[in-house]
Amino acid sequence: xxxxxxxxxxxxxxxxxxxxxxxxxxxxxxxxxxxxxxxxxxxxxxxxxxxxxxxxxxxxxxxxxxxxxxxxxxxxxxxxxxxxxxxxxxxxxxxxxxxxxxxxxxxxxxxxxxxxxxxxxxxxxxxxxxxxxxxxxxxxxxxxxxxxxxxxxxxxxxxxxxxxxxxxxxxxxxxxxxxxxxxxxxxxxxxxxxxxxxxxxxxxxxxxxxxxxxxxxxxxxxxxxxxxxxxxxxxxxxxxxxxxxxxxxxx
Amino acid sequence: xxxxxxxxxxxxxxxxxxxxxxxxxxxxxxxxxxxxxxxxxxxxxxxxxxxxxxxxxxxxxxxxxxxxxxxxxxxxxxxxxxxxxxxxxxxxxxxxxxxxxxxxxxxxxxxxxxxxxxxxxxxxxxxxxxxxxxxxxxxxxxxxxxxxxxxxxxxxxxxxxxxxxxxxxxxxxxxxxxxxxxxxxxxxxxxxxxxxxxxxxxxxxxxxxxxxxxxxxxxxxxxxxxxxxxxxxxxxxxxxxxxxxxxxxxxxxxxxxxxxxxxxxxxxxxxxxxxxxxxxxxxxxxxxxxxxxxxxxxxxxxxxxxxxxxxxxxxxxxxxx
Numbered sequence: 001x002x003x004x005x006x007x008x009x010x011x012x013x014x015x016x017x018x019x020x021x022x023x024x025x026x027x028x029x030x031x032x033x034x035x036x037x038x039x040x041x042x043x044x045x046x047x048x049x050x051x052x053x054x055x056x057x058x059x060x061x062x063x064x065x066x067x068x069x070x071x072x073x074x075x076x077x078x079x080x081x082x083x084x085x086x087x088x089x090x091x092x093x094x095x096x097x098x099x100x101x102x103x104x105x106x107x108x109x110x111x112x113x114x115x116x117x118x119x120x121x122x123x124x125x126x127x128x129x130x131x132x133x134x135x136x137x138x139x140x141x142x143x144x145x146x147x148x149x150x151x152x153x154x155x156x157x158x159x160x161x162x163x164x165x166x167x168x169x170x171x172x173x174x175x176x177x178x179x180x181x182x183x184x185x186x187x188x189x190x191x192x193x194x195x196x197x198x199x200x201x202x203x204x205x206x207x208x209x210x211x212x213x214x215x216x217x218x219x220x221x222x223x224x225x226x227x228x229x230x231x232x233x234x235x236x237x238x239x240x241x242x243x244x245x246x247x248x249x250x251x
Numbered sequence: 252x253x254x255x256x257x258x259x260x261x262x263x264x265x266x267x268x269x270x271x272x273x274x275x276x277x278x279x280x281x282x283x284x285x286x287x288x289x290x291x292x293x294x295x296x297x298x299x300x301x302x303x304x305x306x307x308x309x310x311x312x313x314x315x316x317x318x319x320x321x322x323x324x325x326x327x328x329x330x331x332x333x334x335x336x337x338x339x340x341x342x343x344x345x346x347x348x349x350x351x352x353x354x355x356x357x358x359x360x361x362x363x364x365x366x367x368x369x370x371x372x373x374x375x376x377x378x379x380x381x382x383x384x385x386x387x388x389x390x391x392x393x394x395x396x397x398x399x400x401x402x403x404x405x406x407x408x409x410x411x412x413x414x415x416x417x418x419x420x421x422x423x424x425x426x427x428x429x430x431x432x433x434x435x436x437x438x439x440x441x442x443x444x445x446x447x448x449x450x451x452x453x454x455x456x457x458x459x460x461x462x463x464x465x466x467x468x469x470x471x472x473x474x475x476x477x478x479x480x481x482x483x484x485x486x487x488x489x490x491x492x493x494x495x496x497x498x499x500x501x502x503x504x505x506x507x508x509x510x511x512x513x514x515x516x517x518x519x520x521x522x523x524x525x526x527x528x529x530x531x532x533x534x535x536x537x538x539x540x541x542x543x544x545x546x547x548x549x550x551x552x553x554x555x556x557x558x559x560x561x562x563x564x565x566x567x568x569x570x571x572x
Contacts, residue, residue, distance in 0.1 A: 001369055003336050003337065003340045004336040004337055005369075008369060009336075011369075012366070012367055012369070015363065015366040015367055016367075018366075019266040019352070019355075019363055022354075022355065022359070023352055023354050024357065050356055084350070084353070085346070085348055085349075085350040086350050086352055088316055088346060089344075089346075089350040089351075089411075090367075091315070092314045092315065092316055092339060093339060093343040093364070093368070094335075094336045094337075094340040094367070094369075095336070095367055095369060096335075096336060097470065111499075162252045205317055209525075238278040248317040248318055249317070251311070251316055251317060
């Protein structure tokens with residue numbers, strides 16, 4: 001066994017992901033958040049008196065659920081571990097910073113997919129037709145990776161106060177929701193709005209969900225998938241590179 | 252304890268740790284200033300220094316936890332910066348403050364460490380059971396660590412550091428603030444591990460512990476190594492004059508004692524004579540001969556060798572005049 005080999009480091013990243021799930025995700029408040037968030041979003045959308053059709057709303061709802069759940073816990077893991085000094089333990093173990101980041105991303109991806117599945121089940125139970133299940137499944141997987149990478153990237157500032165990171169996270173996440181075609185369809189956006197929307201990975205995922213349920217879309221599906229893949233690579237590479245530099249300053 | 256580590260323990264030559272011109276700066280402050288030393292295979296190396304001298308920073312650089320600004324560290328021949336994973340696979344770390352996951356049980360913590368070091372599950376379980384038994388935690392292995400006392404947490408992180416049977420163990424103040432039982436248990440285990448071939452790098456403030464355990468001691472002051480030697484040699488190098496205390500069953504004249512071979516000076520406090528000498532062996536022989544010649548029975552005879560505390564204070568410049 002070569003502990004430095006890529007395969008072995010990926011295996012150890014999976015160990016870290018399992019640890020994250022057990023220590024941070026399988027907590028009462030986090031699970032309750034995961035279950036209630038889609039339910040409350042459904043209620044907000046249906047009781048809010050919006051005039052938009054359900055098939056359009058579901059794309060935003062699924063998009064928001066995946067985006068918020070995939071970025072809910074991951075930004076706080078590094079600060080929590082720094083505070084509890086468990087990060088020093090991981091740093092002294094034969095795992096690379098890249099493996100730690102990958103482990104955090106895997107846990108976050110699985111949590112996002114799990115909660116989003118609840119939203120989808122509610123939508124299907126309400127009779128929404130799913131036209132392109134495979135595209136949707138692939139879209140959810142790649143978007144969950146993308147948003148998880150974004151979440152871990154948010155944890156880069158070397159503070160061990162989770163509240164500081166969560167404030168930064170909120171400041172960046174909410175504006176993205178408003179420019180991603182969730183509340184205003186992309187077709188109705190002005191040119192400057194479309195330019196902003198193109199900078200948000202959530203736009204492409206929302207477009208995929210809309211295509212999956214209605215057949216309508218703004219960007220071609222390969223563009224949506226390609227953009228999400230591109231964002232995933234950029235977020236992951238940036239998170240790994242920047243955490244390698246900032247991690248020692250947390251210890 | 253028989254080691255199962257498949258790595259060739261002889262790899263990397265006679266030195267387990269090789270430190271050369273190691274430097275670390277924080278802004279304008281040089282925390283570690285170009286230090287060089289080596290730790291030999293199978294020894295217990297004590298690393299001493301006053302607060303803020305650079306002990307923890309050095310240990311963190313040796314263990315690859317913080318990056319190095321200058322110089323190099325080789326662990327079993329692996330450069331800690333270029334091959335950190337290969338180096339880390341060979342050692343275990345016991346920090347001063349427990350860093351087990353408090354929301355996991357002791358058993359879950361051990362399984363996590365086993366997975367992170369690539370141990371197969373059967374071996375990890377067997378090692379965990381043995382270590383928990385040895386360290387007196389087997390009855391509490393399914394309890395979450397948040398309910399553990401400080402001593403139990405410290406024993407657990409020692410178990411976590413030993414799970415993969417490392418050839419090298421870093422310990423930072425392992426017995427600091429622990430009760431006598433936990434301290435004794437840890438010290439006994441460290442001696443056993445060393446007897447079985449584990450090299451130990453021990454950072455401590457406890458001079459008595461360092462004196463009893465360590466083969467060699469390195470003392471750091473203001474980021475620089477000021478001495479490295481065996482404890483006894485450090486002590487004698489610091490203070491070449493030894494002191495003896497002797498008392499007789501009858502009065503003896505001061506000039507008679509002062510004239511004995513080996514005696515550099517003699518003064519009396521109550522009925523005890525305090526003698527300074529550069530040659531304690533010769534002086535004791537002279538005193539015994541003097542006692543026989545004068546018919547004065549020796550009631551007490553104590554040698555007051557320089558202590559490691561004194562050597563430490565002298566070397567770190569903290570001794571009060």
